[in-house]
Amino acid sequence: MGGTTGQVRGKTQIxxxxxxxxxxxxxxxxxxxxxxxxxxxxxxxxxMVRDLETGEWVLHYHLHT
Known part of the structure; x- marks a missing residue:
């Protein structure tokens, strides 16, 4: 079993x-x-949370097998 974590960023939520x-x-x-x-x-x-320094929206995720 394994997995990965990370974050995705974008200018808007969509x-x-x-x-x-x-x-x-x-x-x-x-x-x-x-x-x-x-x-x-x-x-x-x-x-999603807003990065106040960059203004980007950030979604933290965890993917697991």
Missing amino acids: ETYLAYVDLVDGYGETFSDRNPDPVHKKQCKCE
């Missing part, structure tokens, strides 16, 4: 969400447990 969806889709079925789950767009949006 840009950040779409980047996260692309990231998860790029792994295919490698990671079955995704936190947050990209299927739940509103949950992803609630978990």
Whole structure:
């Protein structure tokens, strides 16, 4: 079992969400447990935070096999 953690950044919340969806889709079925789950767009949006230095939206994630 393994996994990866990281963050996705974007100028807007939708840009950040779409980047996260692309990231998860790029792994295919490698990671079955995704936190947050990209299927739940509103949950992803609630978990985003604003980087006050850059103004970007940041979504921290954990993907686990």
